[in-house]
Amino acid sequence: MLTNLWYVAEWSKTVKDKPVRVKMLGQNFVLFRDKAGKVNCLSDVCIHRGGSLSKGWTTKRDCVACPYHGWEFDAEGKVQFIPSRGEGSAIPERARIDAYPTEERYGMIWVFLGDLPEEERYPIPDFPEYEDKENWRPVEVEYNWEGSVDRVVENGIDIAHTAFVHPGFGYPEMADKNEILKVNRGEYWGSSDNVLYPPQLEGNFGLNKLFRADKAATYVTPAFYLPGHCVRLHIKVNSWMEMIIFDANTPIDENTTRSFAVQVRNFFKWPIFDGGAKKRTKRVFGEDGDIVSQLSPNYLPESLENEVSVEQDKFMGAWRMIRRKHIEEKGWKIDTKAMKPYEGEKVFTIPSPARRLNPHFKWALDTVPLIAPTRRAAAAPAGEPASTEPV
Ligand code: FES
Ligand SMILES: [Fe+2]
Known part of the structure; x- marks a missing residue:
């Protein structure tokens, strides 16, 4: 399974006013719509005590609330409200989960599952x-x-x-x-x-x-x-x-x-x-x-x-x-074998673009291990462009 690509998470028509759980690349995600109708996608794992956000609800702050203690996560994955601490109280800096770019096209919800900046992402195919x-x-x-x-x-x-x-x-x-x-x-x-x-x-x-x-x-x-x-x-x-x-x-x-x-x-x-x-x-x-x-x-x-x-x-x-080129030269393949010993003990998450932007941030969850590249990208032979437009 490869990271750093757009994938379709769900049909547009399925995500209405309630959070929806989807599984992709072996991990769970939550999709929810904000008041403007935009779909957001977060890791489904609450970093407080591991609640599943998709079993929660959407809130007036345009957040998704965890069903366990009601912490509210916004579209960027940042906690905006902790009910047990009360309105206006400070939020721990580390109270944040991964959030992924989304697009709706062709009646489908597309989610970018990786940490590449926007300009390096391959586009959603034309239809x-x-x-x-x-x-x-x-x-x-x-x-x-x-x-x-x-x-x-x-x-x-x-x-x-x-x-x-x-x-x-x-x-x-x-x-x-x-x-x-x-x-x-x-x-x-x-x-x-x-x-x-x-x-x-x-x-x-x-x-x-x-x-x-x-x-x-x-x-x-x-x-x-x-x-x-x-x-x-x-x-x-x-x-x-x-x-x-x-x-x-x-x-x-x-x-x-x-x-x-x-x-x-x-x-x-x-x-x-x-x-x-x-x-x-x-x-x-x-x-x-x-x-x-x-x-x-x-x-x-x-x-x-x-x-x-x-x-x-x-x-x-x-x-x-x-x-193979994207496995061997870019290192985008998830090392599922390396995760096996941790089954049931530890959750991993797919790295989101915010991780690259905040390299020193202490994220609560580790990211999925990737298989390291085994060769360097070969230069395109003379006369043959590395990429041409699809016909
Ligand atoms: S586990 Fe999510 S708020 Fe406590
Ligand atoms: Fe066939």
Whole structure:
């Protein structure tokens, strides 16, 4: 699991006037809205006696109150009021917990889980079609995986499995016709252009069948982004029908992943077709989930030597390479093994940006251990920019 990235914590519609608990990167967080409607995210662990803030309530000071002794924490994680001491009394300087930057986009709450300053953060991936309600109709789908996030992302961009795992996407006998036409990649993203030969599209009361012949060449573009561990799958059904599945994949812990997916379509945009679109998207996740939950090991193997890859796996190779680069050169991977001996005895927290700004502050909680970088960043070869814009 990697720190220093944006992740989706929850659907926007779920966080109303009560605090909500979410688990990400193996830690608990509380989300709460202030009076202006802004969502805030704090570590869920009260530094007084370990109360869970998400079981508390929001207050007139725009704080979240701990349910145990009522201490009130503001959006920056600072205690503003200690009821047992009374109004106007001094607050201990160390009465502060980690607070994380938040953004609401695409009907989702995004939280930056790390201590990088704003200018160094990779951006939340673009999804312009979501904003373009005139031309695209969205439906939301959620899926919970028994699988590690790195395997889930790899599955989402893997074209070769479609002929076997998804009857709606292809035929086993056409597996050698499916082709990766092009791979593009930047510092924190990759995309590839592919041609597949799927069966006729089902659904929409049989109407979809009329629009494309069986096994007609169909252009599919999967992309991945490190921020949000997002996968974007653009399917050009024919010359005028397109759909995109955009999903943010949040590591709940090492073995569990929660996908927040929005499917948009530029055809049959009336609400009556939403139910079918949701059902088919969810079914595709289920077909993948059955396979991913049984993979061994559950994580991507430590060494590429432990698996055998072929030419058709090259786009997955791009994902692995970019992920590894951020582990080996930047040191963003959480060392979960180092935390195991402390299980049940000690809580850790994900470092927030305030920790870098206040290096001498005596925070009550220790931060999660990270695996130290093992190599220095290589300079980009001449003529190849380190980062280019996603296509
Ligand atoms: S444990 Fe939170 S106020 Fe005491
Ligand atoms: Fe799949």
